Amino acid sequence: MxxxxxxxxxxxxxxxxxxxxxxxxxxxAKGSVHLYKIYYDSPGKDNRSNSSLNGEYVQIRNTTKSAVSLKGWVVSDKANHKYVFGSYTLGKGKTVTIRTGKGKNTTSTRYQGRRAYVWNNDKDTATLKKASGSKVDTCSYNSTKVDYKVC
Ligand SMILES: [Ca+2]
Ligand SMILES: [Ca+2]
Structure with missing residues (x-):
């Protein structure tokens, strides 16, 4: 019944x-390119060392059936700190991790090259926009009890 x-x-x-x-x-079934996870309170003391800065990251996942060029796409926080993708293609089913500190870009990991944290430890909002400026996704959190947010 x-x-x-x-x-x-x-x-x-x-x-x-x-x-x-x-x-x-x-x-x-079509899937999307979306914000997947924000690790906003880097493990341990926030001493601004490069490894601590790189312990902070945001991830974007592509669940569509094809690779998507993210060239010119922008990830920003509430205070409008921006990360702009250079030439980069996110494969189908793949996740890219954008770490806050410095490092050598790879297929799976990009680096903002900052000397300060982006993602507030208490609350913040991540916004993902296309190169055209159109909004793709947002992800907000408001908790100090956990160190990350799965969007
Ligand atoms: Ca910390
Ligand atoms: Ca922030």
Missing amino acids: RHTRSIAAAAVAACFGGLVLLPSPAQA
């Missing part, structure tokens, strides 16, 4: 797919 009802509900949802707020199965 429940099964029959859920099929009927799915049929209704399919008919009015353009009007409902929940993502349709087609959209869910």
